[in-house]
Structure formats: structure tokens, C-alpha cells
Amino acid sequence: MTAPTPVSRATLKRLPLYLxxxxxxxxxxxxxxxxxxxxxxxxxxxIQVRKDLEVTGVRGTARLGFKVxxxxxxxxxxxxxxxxxxxxxxxAGNMGKALLGYKDFESYGLNIVAVFDADPRKVGTKIxxxxxxxxxxxxxxAKRMHINIGIVTVSAESAQSVVxxxxxxxxxxxxxFAPASLEIPEGIILENARLTQSLAVLSxxxxxxxxxxxxx
Amino acid sequence: MTAPTPVSRATLKRLPLYLxxxxxxxxxxxxxxxxxxxxxxxxxxxIQVRKDLEVTGVRGTARLGFKVxxxxxxxxxxxxxxxxxxxxxxxAGNMGKALLGYKDFESYGLNIVAVFDADPRKVGTKIxxxxxxxxxxxxxxAKRMHINIGIVTVSAESAQSVVxxxxxxxxxxxxxFAPASLEIPEGIILENARLTQSLAVLSxxxxxxxxxxxxx
Numbered sequence: 001m002t003a004p005t006p007v008s009r010a011t012l013k014r015l016p017l018y019l020x021x022x023x024x025x026x027x028x029x030x031x032x033x034x035x036x037x038x039x040x041x042x043x044x045x046x047i048q049v050r051k052d053l054e055v056t057g058v059r060g061t062a063r064l065g066f067k068v069x070x071x072x073x074x075x076x077x078x079x080x081x082x083x084x085x086x087x088x089x090x091x092a093g094n095m096g097k098a099l100l101g102y103k104d105f106e107s108y109g110l111n112i113v114a115v116f117d118a119d120p121r122k123v124g125t126k127i128x129x130x131x132x133x134x135x136x137x138x139x140x141x142a143k144r145m146h147i148n149i150g151i152v153t154v155s156a157e158s159a160q161s162v163v164x165x166x167x168x169x170x171x172x173x174x175x176x177f178a179p180a181s182l183e184i185p186e187g188i189i190l191e192n193a194r195l196t197q198s199l200a201v202l203s204x205x206x207x208x209x210x211x212x213x214x215x216x
Numbered sequence: 217m218t219a220p221t222p223v224s225r226a227t228l229k230r231l232p233l234y235l236x237x238x239x240x241x242x243x244x245x246x247x248x249x250x251x252x253x254x255x256x257x258x259x260x261x262x263i264q265v266r267k268d269l270e271v272t273g274v275r276g277t278a279r280l281g282f283k284v285x286x287x288x289x290x291x292x293x294x295x296x297x298x299x300x301x302x303x304x305x306x307x308a309g310n311m312g313k314a315l316l317g318y319k320d321f322e323s324y325g326l327n328i329v330a331v332f333d334a335d336p337r338k339v340g341t342k343i344x345x346x347x348x349x350x351x352x353x354x355x356x357x358a359k360r361m362h363i364n365i366g367i368v369t370v371s372a373e374s375a376q377s378v379v380x381x382x383x384x385x386x387x388x389x390x391x392x393f394a395p396a397s398l399e400i401p402e403g404i405i406l407e408n409a410r411l412t413q414s415l416a417v418l419s420x421x422x423x424x425x426x427x428x429x430x431x432x
Contacts, residue, residue, distance in 0.1 A: 007420070009417055012416050012417045012420050013413040013414075013416060013417060015416055016395075016410060016412040016413050016415075016416045017397065017410075017413070019412075020372065020395045020396060020397055020412075021397050023372070023395075024372065024396065024397070027373075041397040041399075042397070078420070079416050079419050079420050079423075080419040080420055080422060080423030081416075081419055083423075085419070085422065093317070094313065094314045094316075094317030094318060095314050095318065097310065097313070097314060098310045098311050098313060098314030098315075099314075099411075100310075101309070101310030101313075102310060102311065102411075104395070105415075108412055108415055108419070109419050110415065110419075148422060148426070149418070149422065156236065156239070156240065157243075172422060172425060172426075173418055173421065173422040173425075175414070175415070175418050179232075179236045179239075179320070180236060180240065181233065181236055181237050181240070181257040181258070183257075187425075189418060189421045189422055189425065191414055191415075191417050191418035191421075192414070193411055193414040193415075194232060194233070195318075195409055196232040196235075196236075196324055197229040197232050197233070198229075198391070198407055198408070198409040199232075199321075199324055199326065199391070199407075199409075200228050200229060200231055200232045200295050200297075201225055201228045201229060201407050202365070202389055202391050202405060202407040203295050203296040203297055203301070203324070203325055203326075204223070204228050204294070204295050204296055205389065205405045205407075206296060206301065206364060206365065206388060206389040206405055207295075207296030207299075209388060209389075209403075209405065210364065210388075
């Protein structure tokens, strides 16, 4: 359904975790870090960390380990977060507002340049200084501005039609927050950011703990 | 770090995806569904779907497949979403607001009953009819109300101290949205809902596609 990448999805999903640790160390003014230190923050080992970090091309030194700033930069380059990409967001509901207000996205390479909604009562209102535009204007603007990323924060019922319009307008990558299973053409990147998946793991574990199935 | 469950994390994360498909079918008034139909919505096969659905205990019939309403109910029971759990949320920023405004959580077994923030300017304001309380009041209230779930939507810098206070107050499961690596005692459930992990997969794939590394 989505294009293959040379690096596993699991590694890609661990790199931001390392980045969070590294940014914490940078805030504390620490210069160097070892794989063992990073691994200590998670429940996987130093060998896994070392293997994951190899993809960035940064080499540590025997005694000191990795230079923190080098590693931060290299992970960002690897993830494509050093070049900021413009994105359109469709769906000015609460999730849409949260994403618009999330001030850290730019440091992760994402710049939401415009927001659209189908509801005429929302059109014309401002969210974090961005005026909500009618969704009918999205395709022409996306084409004109060569937008590559579309963020979908509409309801499950509306998601497929929004995605169809995005793809027709030349958008190459869809970040979907709607709880719907979407159909996309070959070659288009679809990444689902579903809170319910994370909640499922939490709820199931808690149920087992509360039922006493699992020794605490 | 977290308690083991009898079912794999991968299966737990696929069940909400099936649920979204099933809820779509229910809206369309469809009675029955096959594993093959569900599998067609994803890039894994019918055997995987059948194996995942076995954990719910629901059995399909040879010709008709699974009854949609039975399967929805069984998945919700399995995930613990049939019993609504009360949760506290700390951090009345944009992500906190988005979660408070997400109307579907109750159908996923989550009821956010109170919201807290450290910022005196936010205390006393209302978000979706819930008054923001000072974070200093959280531990005593969590104990008195026997709250099991704590949702963390504060900054990376504040997350650890909030989690420490939650754990000390008897909260058993932490749903963390802060981009920080948290330390929790044995037996406490920690689930990280990190948007940056999902964004990492999207950005990396898009970078490769735009660079022409991957044939579209």
C-alpha cells in the first residue's frame, strides 16, 4: 500500500525516541552520550540502539561515545526533518486545532501553511492566526503551492473524500488522524496516527492488571 | 518496564483498526463480514486477521462470516473499552484541549473527569465545561476518587514530575503525550502516544520519494 523504505518501520519509530533523549541531554548541556545510556531509557538493549543509530552514518568514539549535537542533526537529516515541508490540514475540529497549536512541528520538519473545513460556520474564523478556508478551495491551492503533505483531521465519514481530493491535487503523503481505513492509490504514502491504537494497548493492560491476571 | 500481556502488542494495535472497519460497516447497516473483507482494507492477510480475532472468542459461521455487532462488542470487551474508566488529564495546552474535546473517547472506555494545569492563568478557566484545577490538587483528588488512568499533556521538561506525582497518588496507567522518556516504577503501565513517531515514518518515506530513491 505504501512505498518500501530501506530502513525498517521499527527503526524509524525508535529514532524520534532517541531524539527526545538527546534533546533532553542537550538542554542539560551534556556533550557526549553512549548507546548504553540511551538504551537505559528504554526496554531494549544497547546493541539495538547502536544498530539503529548506524543508519544515520554518525560514528561514536571509543571512550566518549557520540557527540550529542552531531547525533541530533544526523537523526533529523535522516528523517527528513532538516528541510521543512509545507502541509495542508483539512478538518478544523479539536484534533486539527491541537496540531495547529503544536509549536514543535517546525523542528520536526512540518509547517502547516493552511487549514480547511467544510463547515461554513468555521470558514473565516482564525486558529492560531491561520484563517480557515473552505475545503472546496483546497485542491487548486495545493496544486498551485506544490503541497506534498496533507493532514486529515476530519470525521471517519468524511476522510475518504478528503483524501481522494488531496491525491487528485498532487499531494504525495497523507497523515491521517481520522478513525477510518482509507483507500489510496499505489505510490501515495499513508501514515495513520491513531490515538485509539495507543489507547488499546493501555486499556487492555490496565484491564488485566485490575482483574489481577497480571502480578504487579 | 510494563507488565506483560497474554496477547502481543501488535495484535492489540490491530484490533482498533478492525473496529474502525466494523463500525463503518455497522453504519452502512451490514450484518456480517469475512476476514478476507477486513484484510482487504490493510496490507496484511486474512490469516492474520483471523488469528487476531480469535483472541476475542467470537466464532464466525462458514458461509456468513462474523456477525458485525458481535465482533464490535467482543473487541471492546477484550480491550476493556466496555467499562468506562475515569481518567485525570494534566496539561491544559493544545494537546490537552484536543483530547478533552475528542467526543469518541467514551466509546473507547475513557472518561476524562478532571483537568489540571500548573499555570495560574489557566486555573479556573473552562475547557469543554471542565474547570481547570491547580496541579497541586491532583494527587489528593486522584487518591480520593481512585483514579487509575493519568493522561500527561505537559511539556517534556515537566512530564517526569507530573508522572511521579500521579504514581505516588495511586494512578496505575500513564498515557503520555509529552516528548520525554519517562522513568516509572515496576508494575505501572506506561503507554507513549507520540505523534513524532508517526511523523518520522511519514517524513522519511516522503524524503525518499522526493529524492527519487523509491520508484513510485
